[in-house]
Amino acid sequence: MLDGARGLAKGFWTTLRHAAQPPLTVPYPEVKRRLPPAFRGRHRLYRHEDGLERCIGCELCAAACPSSAIYVQAADNDPAHPVSTGERYAAIYEINMIRCIFCGFCEEACPVDAIRLGPEYELADFDRATFVYTKQMLLEPEKYAPRRQYHADVDQQDPQLRREIPDDLDLGEVYRTHRPLGAPITAPPDQTHHPLA
Numbered sequence: 001m002l003d004g005a006r007g008l009a010k011g012f013w014t015t016l017r018h019a020a021q022p023p024l025t026v027p028y029p030e031v032k033r034r035l036p037p038a039f040r041g042r043h044r045l046y047r048h049e050d051g052l053e054r055c056i057g058c059e060l061c062a063a064a065c066p067s068s069a070i071y072v073q074a075a076d077n078d079p080a081h082p083v084s085t086g087e088r089y090a091a092i093y094e095i096n097m098i099r100c101i102f103c104g105f106c107e108e109a110c111p112v113d114a115i116r117l118g119p120e121y122e123l124a125d126f127d128r129a130t131f132v133y134t135k136q137m138l139l140e141p142e143k144y145a146p147r148r149q150y151h152a153d154v155d156q157q158d159p160q161l162r163r164e165i166p167d168d169l170d171l172g173e174v175y176r177t178h179r180p181l182g183a184p185i186t187a188p189p190d191q192t193h194h195p196l197a
């Protein structure tokens, strides 16, 4: 009898003790947790500061993707009106997000830092076709992503955590200058100039 009462009191005490503590759960979606900087959500394609696309259509991301989620069709740049800083650009760039496993291999493989996985994770939708992200959707999700798949409070969650890509860290200098790898440099590299402009 005494043991029973002691057990009952202990149980009540445990309940009371936890009732006074703040809840550990987050009332999502009203409250969204801050994501770690290395979180890998929806991809973005990036441009250079002058507006030219970073992607040079090399297809390395597609080759690295273990899910065959990326499709790239490259085309030659028109020297008078280049789209990217390379000889070629991605005329078609698509990611099938139903296949994607958010491994980040595509951003690792990209030689010009054109693609990065960002913080957006609210990507649910009802229609299969809306999960094939086009180049425009990846370049400007604010404008072109389906409304159900774009959330400014997630995508822009913490500007401090979003990694800007300074041009001087770009590994794609060879593509901007059209020099074969290992060829001698005949003029000092100019970050603001590219030969197709």
Ligand code: SF4
Binding pocket: 061, 064, 065, 066, 067, 068, 069, 070, 095, 099, 100, 101, 102, 103, 104, 105, 106, 107
């Ligand atoms: S994150 Fe991984 S699975 Fe998704 S597109 Fe990139 S390489 Fe493919």
Ligand code: SF4
Binding pocket: 054, 055, 056, 057, 058, 059, 060, 061, 062, 072, 090, 109, 110, 111, 112, 113, 114, 115
């Ligand atoms: S995103 Fe990068 S790796 Fe993929 S095609 Fe464009 S330049 Fe090549």
